[in-house]
Amino acid sequence: MPTIQISILExxxxxxxxxxxxxxxxxxxxxxxxxxxxxxxxxxxIKKENSAKxxxxxxxx
Amino acid sequence: MPTIQISILExxxxxxxxxxxxxxxxxxxxxxxxxxxxxxxxxxxIKKENSAKxxxxxxxx
Amino acid sequence: MPTIQISILExxxxxxxxxxxxxxxxxxxxxxxxxxxxxxxxxxxIKKENSAKxxxxxxxx
Amino acid sequence: MPTIQISILExxxxxxxxxxxxxxxxxxxxxxxxxxxxxxxxxxxIKKENSAKxxxxxxxx
Amino acid sequence: MPTIQISILExxxxxxxxxxxxxxxxxxxxxxxxxxxxxxxxxxxIKKENSAKxxxxxxxx
Amino acid sequence: MPTIQISILExxxxxxxxxxxxxxxxxxxxxxxxxxxxxxxxxxxIKKENSAKxxxxxxxx
Numbered sequence: 077m078p079t080i081q082i083s084i085l086e087x088x089x090x091x092x093x094x095x096x097x098x099x100x101x102x103x104x105x106x107x108x109x110x111x112x113x114x115x116x117x118x119x120x121x122i123k124k125e126n127s128a129k130x131x132x133x134x135x136x137x
Numbered sequence: 138m139p140t141i142q143i144s145i146l147e148x149x150x151x152x153x154x155x156x157x158x159x160x161x162x163x164x165x166x167x168x169x170x171x172x173x174x175x176x177x178x179x180x181x182x183i184k185k186e187n188s189a190k191x192x193x194x195x196x197x198x
Numbered sequence: 199m200p201t202i203q204i205s206i207l208e209x210x211x212x213x214x215x216x217x218x219x220x221x222x223x224x225x226x227x228x229x230x231x232x233x234x235x236x237x238x239x240x241x242x243x244i245k246k247e248n249s250a251k252x253x254x255x256x257x258x259x
Numbered sequence: 260m261p262t263i264q265i266s267i268l269e270x271x272x273x274x275x276x277x278x279x280x281x282x283x284x285x286x287x288x289x290x291x292x293x294x295x296x297x298x299x300x301x302x303x304x305i306k307k308e309n310s311a312k313x314x315x316x317x318x319x320x
Numbered sequence: 321m322p323t324i325q326i327s328i329l330e331x332x333x334x335x336x337x338x339x340x341x342x343x344x345x346x347x348x349x350x351x352x353x354x355x356x357x358x359x360x361x362x363x364x365x366i367k368k369e370n371s372a373k374x375x376x377x378x379x380x381x
Numbered sequence: 382m383p384t385i386q387i388s389i390l391e392x393x394x395x396x397x398x399x400x401x402x403x404x405x406x407x408x409x410x411x412x413x414x415x416x417x418x419x420x421x422x423x424x425x426x427i428k429k430e431n432s433a434k435x436x437x438x439x440x441x442x
Contacts, residue, residue: 077360077386077388077389077390077426077432077434077439078387078389078390079323079360079385079387079388080385080387080388081313081363081383081385081388082383082384082409083179083383083384083385083386083398084382084383084413084415085382085383088413090308090316090318092412092413093309093316095307095408095412096262096408096409096412096413097311097315097316097406098314098315099407099411099412100314100405100409101311101313101314102314102404102408103400103401103404103405103407103408104387104401104405105294105402106400106404106414107397107401107404108389108393108401110389110396112313113286113313113427115311115312115313115314116310116311116312116321116323116360117192117310117311117312117321118266118305118309118310119309119310120150120309120313121309122179122382123183125151125154126154126178126179126180126181127178127180127382128158128162128176128177128178129174129176129177129178129382130162130174130176130177131159131161131162131163131173131280132157132158132159132171133151133155133158133419134153135151135383137154138205138206138207138244138247138251138256138421139205139206139207140204140205140384140421140423141202141204141205142202142203142205143200143201143202143226144199144200144201144202144203144226144301145199145200145230145232145306146199146200149230153229153230156225156228156229157225157226157229157230159225160224160225160228160229161222161223162286163225164217164218164221164222164224164225165204165218165222167217167221168214168217168218168221169206169210169214169218171206173202177251177382177384177421181386183199183301184262184287186273186276186302186317187276187301187302187304188199188299188300188301188302189280189284189298189299189300189302190199190296190298190299190300191284191296191298192281192284192285192298193280193281194280195199195274195275195277196273197277199299201262201299201301203431205423212369212377212379213370215369215370215377216380219372219375219376219377220375220376222375223372223374223375224375229393232374234374235373235374237372237374237375238260238262238264238299238371238372238373239371239372239373239375240327240366240370240371241370241371241372242370244375244423246377247395247398247424248398248423248424248425248426249421249422249423249424250402250406250420250421250422251418251420251422252403252406252417252420252431253402253403253406253407253417253420254402254403255395255398255399255402257395258399260325260328260329260366260371260373260378261326261328261329262326262327263324263325263327263380264324264325264327265322265323265348266321266322266323266324266325267321267322267352267354268321268322271352275351275352278347278350278351279347279348279352282346282347282350282351283344283347283348284326285341285343285347286339286343286344286346286347287326287344289343290336290339290343291328291332291336291340299339301364304346305321305352308363310321312321312377317321330424332442334430337430337431338438338441340431341436341437342436342437344435344436345435349389349399349405356435356436357435358409359433359434359435359436360432360433360434361432361433361434362388362431362432363432364431365431365433366416371442379429
């Protein structure tokens with residue numbers, strides 16, 4: 077705790093994920109007084125055909 | 138917002154997903170006064186060996 | 199299975215929730231060949247101060 | 260209901276998953292008076308590069 | 321990691337929750353070779369009017 | 382999309398939440414090339430009696 081889950085379209089590079097979790101952890105530590113080693117993050121990569129907005133799959137846009 | 142996550146066994150066709158997100162978005166718009174472009178849907182496809190009911194994996198049934 | 203989770207701002211009436219789950223279940227049954235009694239829905243009501251878009255809490259908009 | 264979601268690093272064997280869902284279902288049935296056939300479990304397998312602790316991806320440790 | 325989320329109808333006693341998390345942690349440790357202190361559990365209590373099966377709110381049954 | 386869910390013990394102030402969502406949105410925008418108005422965040426506040434580590438409820442520690 078805290079646990080953060082990020083749902084994002086697939087296709088981010090390893091370096092982007094690296095910066096993403098580093099940055100988010102810093103924000104959580106600084107704003108919520110959490111210890112860094114308590115911050116767990118899961119990245120949930122979503123395929124375009126498994127995500128929709130306004131009733132239309134992203135793979136159809 | 139609203140955000141809808143659907144956990145479902147893998148194996149639906151693209152056309153089924155298309156009708157699924159179209160229909161759900163219409164229901165949310167009609168019953169909750171949400172604007173269509175605010176409705177986000179994620180489909181979470183589950184393998185049979187990663188789902189269980191009554192203590193038994195679906196891949197074992 | 200299928201399991202659907204809906205995150206939505208708090209404040210919907212009981213009748214809205216009733217129509218919401220009825221409609222979504224029908225869509226899932228019709229598009230995914232699921233039996234109605236297999237469709238589980240959770241409504242996750244969110245306070246405005248616990249939801250943000252573009253970096254701003256909805257309670258601050 | 261109850262619905263249990265388990266986020267765990269990928270790499271468990273089928274037999275481990277089998278024992279995991281069997282054991283968790285027994286616990287839920289025994290402690291919460293739930294009927295076994297009402298207990299649904301989803302295993303969410305996570306890649307090392309999609310999980311982080313203390314701001315560092317598990318694939319970087 | 322592992323992180324377990326349990327969605328369950330509200331109304332369990334503190335003692336039931338105590339036994340629930342104790343038992344589930346033991347199962348995860350024994351079947352997945354996880355260290356106990358790595359096992360995080362969240363209980364997500366659901367109101368009857370926020371859960372539905374077969375298209376009907378549990379508060380309406 | 383992206384959608385971020387943060388599970389955290391209850392008790393953060395409004396100002397902490399404000400800084401939390403502002404900071405996380407900036408990180409996501411900067412590392413993943415997402416537009417700010419596409420970043421949705423949900424804060425999931427957890428009671429101590431609904432969270433456990435190492436098999437023990439946080440309210441019992």
